[in-house]
Amino acid sequence: MAKVATIEIEGKKYELPIVVGSENETAVDITQLRSQSGAITLDPGYKNTGACESAITFLDGEKGILRYRGYSIEELAEKADFLEVAYLLIFGELPNKSQLDNFYTDILDQSIVNEDMKTVIKGFPESAHPMGVLSSLTSALTAFNPKSVNVDSEEEMYRAIVKILAKFPVLAAWTLRKKKGEDLLNRDTNLGYVESLLRMMFQKGTKPYKQNKTVVDALDKLLILHADHEQNCSTSTVRIVGSSHAGLFASISAGVSALWGPLHGGANQAVIEMLEEIKADGGDTTKFINKAKDKDDPFRLMGFGHRVYKNFDPRAKIIKKAADEVLAQLGVDDPILEIAKGLEKVALEDQYFIDRKLYPNVDFYSGIIYRAMGIPTEMFTVMFAVGRLPGWIAQWREMRLRKEPIGRPRQIYIGETQRKFKMIENR
Numbered sequence: 001m002a003k004v005a006t007i008e009i010e011g012k013k014y015e016l017p018i019v020v021g022s023e024n025e026t027a028v029d030i031t032q033l034r035s036q037s038g039a040i041t042l043d044p045g046y047k048n049t050g051a052c053e054s055a056i057t058f059l060d061g062e063k064g065i066l067r068y069r070g071y072s073i074e075e076l077a078e079k080a081d082f083l084e085v086a087y088l089l090i091f092g093e094l095p096n097k098s099q100l101d102n103f104y105t106d107i108l109d110q111s112i113v114n115e116d117m118k119t120v121i122k123g124f125p126e127s128a129h130p131m132g133v134l135s136s137l138t139s140a141l142t143a144f145n146p147k148s149v150n151v152d153s154e155e156e157m158y159r160a161i162v163k164i165l166a167k168f169p170v171l172a173a174w175t176l177r178k179k180k181g182e183d184l185l186n187r188d189t190n191l192g193y194v195e196s197l198l199r200m201m202f203q204k205g206t207k208p209y210k211q212n213k214t215v216v217d218a219l220d221k222l223l224i225l226h227a228d229h230e231q232n233c234s235t236s237t238v239r240i241v242g243s244s245h246a247g248l249f250a251s252i253s254a255g256v257s258a259l260w261g262p263l264h265g266g267a268n269q270a271v272i273e274m275l276e277e278i279k280a281d282g283g284d285t286t287k288f289i290n291k292a293k294d295k296d297d298p299f300r301l302m303g304f305g306h307r308v309y310k311n312f313d314p315r316a317k318i319i320k321k322a323a324d325e326v327l328a329q330l331g332v333d334d335p336i337l338e339i340a341k342g343l344e345k346v347a348l349e350d351q352y353f354i355d356r357k358l359y360p361n362v363d364f365y366s367g368i369i370y371r372a373m374g375i376p377t378e379m380f381t382v383m384f385a386v387g388r389l390p391g392w393i394a395q396w397r398e399m400r401l402r403k404e405p406i407g408r409p410r411q412i413y414i415g416e417t418q419r420k421f422k423m424i425e426n427r
Contacts, residue, residue: 010036013292023058040410051231052239052404056089056394061308062082066315068228069093077318082105083165083193089228090161090397103162104193110166111187111196114144121178128150130175131260137171139166139253150246151400161393168252168389169193172382173200181378194220197386202374214329218322218369225315225362226384226390229308232267234258235388235395240407242396255392256385261410265381265388268269268367271303272377275336275343283335285342293352302346303364305357315362323365323372332372340368373407 003018014036017029025153027050034040043049058067069088076085080094087095087103101169120140143163149160166187174184177200185200195211198219203209210219229235237258242251259265278288291299306313323364327337344360347353370380 002403005035009039011024012037014089019053019257021053034410038197039256040412042412046236049311049405051236052402054073054395054396054398055092057230057391061306062310064311064314066229068303068387073225073314074318077221077224077244080224081192081194082220082387084225085224086165086393089390089394099312106158107166108189109241110163111189113170113174114184117141117183121184124178126179126181127339128178129260130179131176131254131256131265131385133175134171134382134385135253135256135260137174138168138256141171142391144248145249149244151397155340158398161397164248164252165389169197169386170200172386173197176188176201176284176376176379177383179378185208192216194203194223196284214325215373218319218326219373221319221322221389222366222369225319226366226387228388228394232264233261233384235391238392238396239399242399243407245400245406248393248396248410251396252389252392255388259388264382265384266372267302267363268384269377269380271364271367272336272380273370274302275339278339279335279402283339285339285346289343289346299375301343301347301358303361303367304353304359306361309361311357312359313361314412316360316365319362319365319369321358323368326369326372330372334371337368337372340364352378 003020004015005018007014007016014033014198016033017068019027019029021027030041041049054201056069058070066319068076068085069092071088076088080088083103084100087100117137117140120132124136145163146162149184151155170187170257177184182204185203188194188199191211194216198211198216199209228366231239234255238251241254242248246254262270280286281287288299288301291297292301327341343365347358347360353359366379366384369376375383
């Protein structure tokens with residue numbers, strides 16, 4: 001017998017089906033509630049509302065579990081590279097050797113960005129924030145690919161996916177080079193995906209960029225760890241924009257804009273800004289640890305704890321090791337990073353933080369790694385976007401293939417009731 005939930009509204013009872021997911025998550029299906037009762041549910045921020053059923057990512061914040069398509073994030077970060085994970089997220093299974101080789105080749109074939117796009121980026125002032133530039137450039141790709149994707153054609157869908165995966169890191173690198181006033185580079189076809197991104201960002205003039213394996217491996221892991229995270233703000237944005245049958249590029253552009261917000265993708269930037277604040281105050285970490293413990297003090301430690309993970313962030317455990325390796329390999333002499341290491345030590349040993357499970361999260365360590373790599377703070381969220389791209393694509397594709405209806409939330413109106421119009425002389 002199917003399980004149901006009973007809700008009583010003004011003395012009348014309504015039975016609503018209970019949906020159970022593959023990991024035994026339960027949800028009350030309220031699809032028919034309004035038509036049957038005239039009532040809706042109210043859930044600001046949708047913190048308790050499932051907007052879709054999805055087979056892509058499983059997240060258990062209480063237990064610190066993150067899986068892509070059933071594979072643990074720990075195993076993927078250790079054994080796969082970023083494009084393998086991208087393929088898994090988008091198409092549902094890990095690729096075999098032939099599929100992966102073709103995926104690499106097809107992405108490589110589409111990696112040249114139209115020269116006219118350089119005219120678009122040159123129109124931005126150097127003061128423009130990289131995320132604003134990236135969002136605009138992503139949307140501008142539509143102008144060079146005006147034909148909408150036929151989602152019923154596997155070939156057209158695949159071509160669009162490969163195209164955005166190929167061109168997005170080029171656009172990301174261009175935003176940095178534009179900010180620095182440097183020539184815009186296209187992808188080196190002799191380099192891998194991550195190596196090419198680093199080279200497009202950091203090559204100086206005609207001098208070849210020297211790859212550092214520790215840095216490449218750390219960035220590859222970072223991109224994997226950020227590749228998807230269930231129905232967060234930017235992912236939900238991609239799905240709801242795509243639900244209007246907006247194209248893939250336009251939907252991804254909307255996701256970039258959503259990610260830009262400091263409460264979402266800007267968290268690792270906020271970490272560095274906090275460390276800068278501590279440095280400017282004299283670098284006394286004990287003082288700021290005490291401020292963080294003082295409930296009457298508005299200061300908050302950025303990059304500690306997580307709104308979803310109530311125990312620990314499983315991504316942070318993985319990337320801490322990479323952060324330690326990058327700092328050791330590069331030997332960076334940076335007082336900001338020394339402050340970060342001091343805060344980390346206290347948070348991992350101080351009983352106050354242990355009891356409250358305020359451990360360093362992925363944003364804390366990613367900010368440290370990006371800083372050590374020489375990536376400017378305002379570019380951190382751009383790097384996040386490069387990592388999140390496969391997840392956005394996977395979620396958009398799933399939503400379109402499932403033929404989900406257009407997103408149209410309801411509201412409870414709290415404004416004025418009907419009133420008469422007053423002529424201007426009587427107001």
